[in-house]
Amino acid sequence: MAEVKETSSTRKGWRNVMVSLVALGIAASVVACSPTTQAGTKPATEQTTAAPAPTTPPAPLATIAVIPESGADFVNPVNEVVAEVSNGTVVSAILSETESGVVTDGELSVSDKKWVANAPLKFAMSYTFNVTAVDAAGTKTDQVSTFTTVPPSHEANAVLYPNADAQVGVAQPLQWSFSEPVLNKEAVENAIKVTSSTGQVGAFRWYSDTLLRYRAADYWPANSVLNVDMQLFGLDFGNGMIGNFNKNYNVNIGNKVVMEADAAAHSVSILVNDQVVQTYPATLGDADFPSASGYMVLTADKQRFATFKAASIGLKPGDPGDYGSVDVEYAVRLSNSGIFIHQATTSAMPYLGVRNLSHGCIGLGPDAASWVFANMGPGDIVHTVGTPNETIAPTDGFGDWNIPFEQYASR
Template structure:
């Protein structure tokens, strides 16, 4: 039997198809990812310079520069200011920056004031008090957020001398006076704002005693309690007036805090009817002396007077000082006396009697209102009595002296004493 062979048809068509598909795929891929000539996808020269195993990163763009906001500084007082109160704050305050340097100085002398900077360096404040009647230059350099510096200057003047108010105080600091001494304040300018001034003067005593002010004029005010100050006590006076407008633009130029010491209670009881004086220390009789007081034409003042600080070992009295002229009844011309202790501004003294009056001590009143004593009596008063001690006079037809003729304050009842 003949052997049959399987006839195989050649696969030429498949091969052609495969080649066509491959060609089609290449064409399709090219159509989907077309690269322009010279691109990284087609240019073999566009190769990375990174070393094997590393990855390249693109270069970062530069950070844009932000413009700094200019620093601004506010100065107080403003430049050109006049009548600046010396208690005013001197300040430099910065926004969008810091204080680099600040100098406050007296324009004329160059004297530099102290100051302090806050923790953030944004505010500088002067710590040296300003002076009255002085020109100042305030020079401040500041730095903005970018480090740029700028400078501002303020020039100003404080309250001029024409508007400065002062006060004289009596008795003075740490002095020792008697129990009847009122406190006196003499202002250099009229006080309009009296209540404000009183509130700024704090008076305290070691015994808790309180008192009241009395204004005798717009410039003179005194302070006393209802009763005498207790013996051997102390008064503290605290005056916080610096920078206060006391009225009419007058600015007080001081604060003062001081003590006044009160000594023993020393009282002279002068009896014009009996022509004698008795002196008591802390309510105990220490001395008694015969005396001569004012005569019928010039009777001694009645009531309570207070010794002043004026003492003259030798003094000359002139009749003209009390208004007497040559030829007037009672004109005594001029006489010399010893151991003179003043009681009033108008010329009332305790003193050694004149030689012609000595025989009349305890017998007749011959003086022009003074209290005449023996050398022993006047000498004892001169040595042992002082400002603030008391002289009570009775047995005389005369009225009390005016409150400001010396210190006649105690002749005014306390419920009528306080005034403005």
């Protein structure tokens, strides 16, 4: 092989080749270190960063409001028991008596957001109210409330006379005797509705804070019916006293039976439905103890045999008119103070129709007294004339008819 001699020109040519190769290597190196890109895309260093996805805030928890509040006492049994939910719905609501577990029913409303008990509570009872609600995300919230109702010390009752389905005479006022003083009288009157089958309208009269009566301008029509509707449960009588009952019943009115007693004529006449059926001789109160004038209503107190004592009308041994004790028959009470219709004593029998000898009672013969005992009863009326005495007090029995209706209804 021929030896190639290096000349200046050949050295210059190699140097140029090397420079070219070095240049190519650098270029290749640059190409190799550059990221590969696709047509139409930017290098990663030039791409735009995407915005983060928005986050949904958590649903608000359901909140429960209850009435009455937990720990409440003296809760009126007619007050509403309510659970109301915000940001959710009621899953369950259980109102129960704390000790017995007896449950009070209720109803949902307002798209299941509100629960209300649909029955009144009981007096003197502790209750537990357990409510569960759920929010939109399904998260449950529980609330337990406890409370107690009005204690026995603040219950108020009333007794009505006559009793349910009783039959009475045309002159019988209705009477309520309240166990506690009534201060909210108008509210009580509004809670009592009396309806006569004949459409007759009456009026209330308060004789005290515990005694209320009702009568019409005239006697109840014979053989009519009174309906008495009392809605007193939960009613505040005043001073925190709460009515504890509702009641609805009828009172039946019998025939119109009236005794007209004439002290001056010493006689009585009895009318049934405005027709005279009996007339009897009688003895009434003497000059020292004259009979009461005006109207008295027979009460339910009938005694086939009775013992009268002078001390019961304030007489003492040695007082003028003291008769000690005496036995009588067929006694029918007219007043609390001791006025009766009865069979006259043996000593008074000769004076029937002749002279007044009693201490204010109406004395009759055996036949007359037994007829009255058998045929007259509560609510029948006695009208006495010919006596100088005043009328009985309105509450000494039933003296209501001695008050003109205009005055009666004004109280």
